[in-house]
Amino acid sequence: MKVDVLLGLQWGDEGKGKVVDVLTPKYDVITRFQGGPNAGHTLEFDNFKHVLHNIPSGIFHTNKVNIVGNGVVLDPITFKHEIDQLKEKGFDITGNLHISKKAHLILPTHRILDAASEASKGKTKIGSTLKGIGPTYMDKTGRNGMRVGDILHNFEEKYEALKEKHIKLLQMYDFEYDIEKFEEGLKEGIETLKSCILIDSEHEINKYLRNGKSILAEGAQGTLLDIDFGSYPFVTSSNTICAGACTGMGIAPTKIGEVFGIFKAYCTRVGSGPFPTELFDETGDALRKAGNEFGSTTGRPRRCGWVDLVALKYSVMINGVTQLIMTKGDVLSGFETIKVATGYKMNGQVTEEFPFELTDDVEPVYTELPGWKQDLTGVKSEAQFPQELKDYIAYLEKELEVPITIVSVGPDRDQTIVR
Ligand code: GDP
Ligand code: IMO
Ligand code: MG
Numbered sequence: 001m002k003v004d005v006l007l008g009l010q011w012g013d014e015g016k017g018k019v020v021d022v023l024t025p026k027y028d029v030i031t032r033f034q035g036g037p038n039a040g041h042t043l044e045f046d047n048f049k050h051v052l053h054n055i056p057s058g059i060f061h062t063n064k065v066n067i068v069g070n071g072v073v074l075d076p077i078t079f080k081h082e083i084d085q086l087k088e089k090g091f092d093i094t095g096n097l098h099i100s101k102k103a104h105l106i107l108p109t110h111r112i113l114d115a116a117s118e119a120s121k122g123k124t125k126i127g128s129t130l131k132g133i134g135p136t137y138m139d140k141t142g143r144n145g146m147r148v149g150d151i152l153h154n155f156e157e158k159y160e161a162l163k164e165k166h167i168k169l170l171q172m173y174d175f176e177y178d179i180e181k182f183e184e185g186l187k188e189g190i191e192t193l194k195s196c197i198l199i200d201s202e203h204e205i206n207k208y209l210r211n212g213k214s215i216l217a218e219g220a221q222g223t224l225l226d227i228d229f230g231s232y233p234f235v236t237s238s239n240t241i242c243a244g245a246c247t248g249m250g251i252a253p254t255k256i257g258e259v260f261g262i263f264k265a266y267c268t269r270v271g272s273g274p275f276p277t278e279l280f281d282e283t284g285d286a287l288r289k290a291g292n293e294f295g296s297t298t299g300r301p302r303r304c305g306w307v308d309l310v311a312l313k314y315s316v317m318i319n320g321v322t323q324l325i326m327t328k329g330d331v332l333s334g335f336e337t338i339k340v341a342t343g344y345k346m347n348g349q350v351t352e353e354f355p356f357e358l359t360d361d362v363e364p365v366y367t368e369l370p371g372w373k374q375d376l377t378g379v380k381s382e383a384q385f386p387q388e389l390k391d392y393i394a395y396l397e398k399e400l401e402v403p404i405t406i407v408s409v410g411p412d413r414d415q416t417i418v419r
Contacts, residue, residue, distance in 0.1 A: 001209045002257030003031075005245045006325075007219030009315035011231075011269040013295075013302065014262040015327035015408055017041025020057035020218045022406075022416050023260075028213040029065045030058030031205065033248030034238040035220030036073035036106060036136070037082075038129040040296025045413040050089070051296045054079050056218050059086075059093050065208075066093075069201050069217075070102035071238065071248020073136045074148060076189025077108070083192055099193070100201035101149030107159065108182035109166035110135040116175035126234055127271025129297050135166075137227075137237035148198060151190050202250025209255060217245045223315035224269075231358050234273025242319040261321035261402070263312060265329045265392075268302040270295045276362045277305035277341045291331040306339040308364065309399050314354035316400055324400060327408035329389060330415075335371035338392060342367050342399075369395060376409040382419055 006023070008014040021043045024030055037053040043060065044050075052059065054074055056066040068074060086093055110132030117134065118125045128134060139145035144165065150158055163179075170177070208215060221240040224230045229241060238244060242259050246252065266287055269275045279287065284304045287293065293302035315321070332338055341364035343350040346357065350365055372388035379385065385393075385407075393404050407417045 001212055001214055002255050003205075003209070003215045003217050003245065003249070003251055004258040004260065005217045005219065005242050005256060006260040006262060007240065007242060007319060008222030009261045009263040009312055009319070009321070010222045010267050011224045011275070012222040013040075013268055013270065014222060014264050016218060016220070016262055017043050017052060017057040018408065018411060018413070019260075019262055019325055019327070019406065019416070020216065021045070021060060022413055023216055024058040024061045024064055026214065027058070027064065027216040029067060029205070029208055029215040030056040031067040031069050031215060031217045031249055032056045032072050032220065033069040033217050034071040034240060034244045035236065036133055037075050037078045037131045038133045038236060038297060039220035041218075041220075042296050042411065043413070044411045048089075049411075050086075053082055053297065055082055055093065055097065058216070058218075059096065060091065062096070064096065066097050067199075067201055067205065068097070068099045068103055069205075069249040070100040071244060072100070072103045073106050073133060073140075074099070074103050074193075075106035075111075075132065076193050077185045078131070080185065080189040080192040094196050098197045098199045098201065098204065099148055101147060101198050102201070103148045104136055104140045105146045105148060105150070106132040106136045107146065107162065107166075108179065108186060109163050109170070110139070112177045112179065112182055113166060113169060116170055116173040116177070119175055120173050125272060127273070131297075134237045148193060151193055152198070155190065205249050205251060209251070217249060219245070223318060224311055226318075229314075229318050231273045234271065258323055259319050259321045260323050260325055261316060261319055262325040262327060263307070264327050265307065265332050266291070267305050267307055268293050270298070270300050270302045274358045274360050274362065275303055275305060276310075276344055276358070276364045277308045277339075278303050279305045283335075287331065290334075291328055306341060306364075306366070307396075308341040310341060310344055310352055310354055312400060313352070316402055321402050323406075324397070324402050324404040325406040325408070326393070326396070326404050329407055330376040330409045332371065333375055334373060337368045338371045339366040339368055340395070341365065377415060379409050379417065382407070382417055
């Protein structure tokens with residue numbers, strides 16, 4: 001068996017959580033392989049809505065195993081909060097949740113360092129989610145980090161030593177903080193983690209594959225936030241791309257099966273950084289309103305714009321996407337025309353390649369397609385699609401050279417059309 005991977009092709013929030021939940025019945029195991037509580041994956045079904053941060057989006061289906069892989073960074077405090085929230089809603093999920101001992105721990109001082117670093121950058125800040133992601137991955141690659149497995153071996157001693165290091169680092173910044181406040185709930189969080197099934201996930205995952213079990217890997221963030229290929233430095237600190245599934249789970253590249261690339265029918269971004277097709281006018285406002293584009297993790301308004309084929313082609317290439325999933329088609333209903341960026345004008349020249357020099361000065365070159373008026377949220381099959389939507393889909397498929405196999409027309413599990 002192989003691992004299918006579902007990942008975002010834009011700047012995150014493409015609807016990964018919703019679609020992973022839709023696809024879960026086909027799989028035995030759902031895994032996360034990178035990122036952490038910076039992710040906010042929204043699921044809706046049976047008038048129930050929930051946002052997941054650390055926990056894979058397969059969790060609402062009983063008898064599926066959900067694994068937090070080694071490439072993930074886990075904050076014991078927010079993790080406990082997430083488990084508690086689910087318990088309050090009647091879901092006791094710890095029995096279906098396995099966590100890699102090699103996943104790195106986000107500590108309170110990582111969150112303080114994240115905040116201090118952002119504050120010191122002023123106007124050039126990344127717009128991080130302030131969850132401590134950057135400093136935790138820095139400690140991982142700097143070989144200072146603490147891992148989930150460390151909670152079983154002299155946790156206190158290692159924690160105090162790393163905390164001391166961080167306190168010294170914090171002296172670099174002119175930043176006030178209350179460490180005890182950030183540490184609130186840490187002990188309880190560690191206890192909650194201890195009560196989970198802590199595993200050597202690379203062994204478990206490969207055993208599942210040998211035993212013929214099917215696995216879906218759920219990406220977090222999106223390709224344009226990838227540490228290597230995204231709009232650096234305005235990116236997250238992990239490999240959000242397909243290759244990240246190999247390093248974040250311990251599977252060989254030959255074990256990757258389908259690669260589902262998910263994108264919105266338009267485009268959004270939250271936080272700072274270049275966004276060539278961003279709209280600053282009433283069309284942008286209309287997209288934000290119709291798409292309810294506010295961050296699932298931070299509540300920040302998301303920046304909105306047209307779909308960008310230069311970026312999408314790049315993402316398809318980097319990830320080896322085999323199937324495309326288009327979400328939020330319903331949000332585009334009512335626009336007279338829909339624009340699609342096909343090139344970037346830079347220094348008087350047009351390029352179709354996502355460039356190193358991606359700045360706010362890049363001017364998109366647009367193609368226009370006719371929009372549609374029909375409300376799509378109640379549509380149950382492709383046959384009910386307006387012709388203009390069919391044409392939009394056909395155009396994107398032709399340009400991207402990959403079939404769009406799923407179209408999402410609303411936030412609910414049921415509002416999904418498989419082609
Ligand atoms: P993720 O981070 O990729 O899982 O996406 P988020 O959950 O952060 O953001 C996607 C938002 O769009 C959530 O509020 C979803 O409930 C919602 N959503 C997902 N698919 C659709 C869709 O096809 N149409 C509409 N209108 N909303 C959708
Ligand atoms: P999901 O999984 C959208 C953005 C932040 C910021 C940058 C770095 O829900 O799609 P970080 O906290 O990772 O250091 O922030 O990345 N960002 C996201 N944007 N969706 C996400 O996750 C994101 N996770 C991080 O806004 O610009
Ligand atoms: Mg999100």
